[in-house]
Amino acid sequence: MPITLEQFVHTPRIAYFSMEIGLRSEIPTYSGGLGMLAGDTLRSAADLSIPLVGVTLASRNGYFRQVLDEFGRQTELPDPWEPGDWAIPLPAKISVPVADRDVWVQAWLYGLSGASGYQVPVLLLDTQLPENGPEDRRITDQLYGDGIEYRLTQEIVLGIGGARMLQALGFKVHTYHMNEGHSALLALELLRRDERRPDRMEPHGDVYDTARVREQCLFTTHTPVEAGHDQFDYPLVDRLLARFMDLNEIRRLAGNQRLNMTRLALRLSGYVNGVAKTHAEVSRQMFPEVHVHAVTNGVHPGTWTAPAVQRLFDRYIPAWRFEPDMLVRADQIPPQETWSAHTEAKAALLDAVRRLTGVSLDPEVATLGFARRMTAYKRPDLLFSDLGRLKTIAQRHPIQIVMAGKAHPNDSGGKALIERLFRMRDELSGAIRMVFLPNYNMHLGHLLTSGVDLWLNNPLRPLEASGTSGMKAAFNGVPNLSVLDGWWMEGCIEGVTGWAVGNGGGAESNGGDAQALYATLENKVLPLFYDDRAGWIRVMQGAIAKNAYYFNSHRMMRRYATAAYIR
Structure with missing residues (x-):
């Protein structure tokens, strides 16, 4: 009508x-x-x-x-x-x-x-x-x-x-x-x-x-x-x-x-x-x-959940669209089916990456995602503070990185950050594959938050009011690795829903946060992803059951x- x-x-x-x-x-x-x-x-x-x-x-x-x-x-x-x-x-x-x-x-x-x-x-x-x-x-x-x-x-x-x-x-x-x-x-x-x-x-x-x-x-x-x-x-x-x-x-x-x-x-x-x-x-x-x-x-449950994950929820938790708090039962979904739904969402992202950039990423490699407004306090370059350390980490456990984001037309510092990220991409060539997707929008946001394996967020504390992209990731069983600020102060259960960068004890230097980020990646996140797939899936299901069940716009x-x- x-x-x-x-x-x-x-x-x-x-x-x-x-x-x-x-x-x-x-x-x-x-x-x-x-x-x-x-x-x-x-x-x-x-x-x-x-x-x-x-x-x-x-x-x-x-x-x-x-x-x-x-x-x-x-x-x-x-x-x-x-x-x-x-x-x-x-x-x-x-x-x-x-x-x-x-x-x-x-x-x-x-x-x-x-x-x-x-x-x-x-x-x-x-x-x-x-x-x-x-x-x-x-x-x-x-x-x-x-x-x-x-x-x-x-x-x-x-x-x-x-x-x-x-x-x-x-x-x-x-x-x-x-x-x-x-x-x-x-x-x-x-x-x-x-x-x-x-x-x-x-x-x-x-x-x-x-x-x-x-x-x-x-x-x-x-x-x-x-x-x-x-x-x-x-x-x-x-x-x-x-x-x-x-x-x-x-x-x-x-x-x-x-x-x-x-x-x-x-x-x-x-x-x-x-x-x-x-x-x-x-x-x-x-x-x-x-x-x-x-x-x-x-965040809105139906909008930000990948089709494959939606079908999974429809099968095991059919009331989730109207009562997303029922997702607390996500840890009862068969683990392999959780992983299969994620691999389908990841394939959709990698297909988009190939179409937009011509770069073919490896579906078996741990894929890190970061997509925000490009501005100084969001620190999109924190991961690249020490390229030598990052390359050493990737030699033991391979990683690939997908990024996106716009800088405000009048934010010269934000624009300079994008150029810096492109230089980092080139310097990492041969060791770590990295792509930056242009013209970040709702469609790309949906693909990114559902298709990467790990979601990064590292603002300078306490300047992040809330942040919602990590909530979208949680709906898709994508764990967060984030600074303890905004919503992640409430959502982080260490090793259960994801991991914290630092201890949240106040604003820290870029160097301190970078070292904490590297240490967590090297010693906790990547070994779990590669060496204990069952343990990784438990964290994925923890992100759904203990984050998505609460951090949704129906509850809000x-x-x-x-x-x-x-x-």
Whole structure:
């Protein structure tokens, strides 16, 4: 049956706002982990029949398509898609104030279907309209487009425009969930919906009913780094938003020095959470005036599990798609069948590697995977800190390495890291086969997290808020070898679900972590893989039974529903 607006507007809903949402590879409205988490949130809502409505930007040119030359130099090209191929246009148009002009916004409706047929609507906001001038038509073209003014204009469209669009379309919204601070201006829009009335004034003299807005809003913060929070200088804010709200009111709510979108969201949300227990602790230290709850992230079971592994679960744990906590029984699956499903997923990855790079990897060799946003604190080059040591390890127990990841167009350090990885690849030639797959996306992420034998993650502590790629690996029985940060602080059971790099006792030097990584690989991981296949499969099943059973977005959404949505 064709999707229609009418089927969604009569049910009271939670409006889930996110600058990026990963719906599918063909719709490049995501850049990385934040968008993948948003997509998994909505997919689990659809599976569990939780009445959400997603709000994001159309991002007609995507984030970017990554092209790498022979030296690893990254070039960014547009990654265009046509909303009309996947979504239907909606009739309402609303305007938002930007400087001295009105920018008009329309929405596309995408229906995200759950396993039982329940659908969650997603609104894709679009300014490519004849009512707008050429500059304004481009606002929703590129995700995280270049320039601070472009970013603030996008966030005006997302927050203010998204709230107005929901109202214009007739959605009955009782709760607004801000996924990161990009959409925080929606809270100001909610404030403005009440007239300034003396009986609404708060004891300290506020002319807006902030208590009412706090009852409606909740906020999920994703970064423990102050520099990672969007901030805008007030001269720019005043120029773009003077017609929307008095600057002094914005200052009072969002910080006196700059408009801090995170602080604005914190001030106007009645429920705030970090995305892992450790991240919540760090956030409480950053914002001691706020009670920060912890809702550890999860990944969507059906999306990130390889077909062969899905069939295995369907055979032995048939309820797993709706009740992934039943995967606690994964250690009862016949070991050889677990291994056979993995070898099928690995063959699919190696086939993709061959098609994309021309390199044929050996299915019998231990394959290490690393795929992240390429930036300094993720330390993608940690494994290559001592090439001599790495070669010595590989002489005894062969390894091969598959990597992928994009650097932000303005992150020169991240781009330099990719070039360094290409040099490492060349220096390892003849000793260790290594490939770097271009244009990392949902499809490649699925192949990588299910097809490698071991998943690496080595951020600089405590800068990893959560991390979800390792959770995807766990669903496929791929153990993690990771720094004790983010979700792995909760998920690591040494030698049972995977292994830790270091002891998690605080930020360590690259040298210390590299040596710990090498020692664990040489003395624990590789000997188990090559010399004790039964023991290795026990760890694979431990990753499923003790990680995947818990670190899934079904559990996450049930927690949001009981702790945040029903208050």
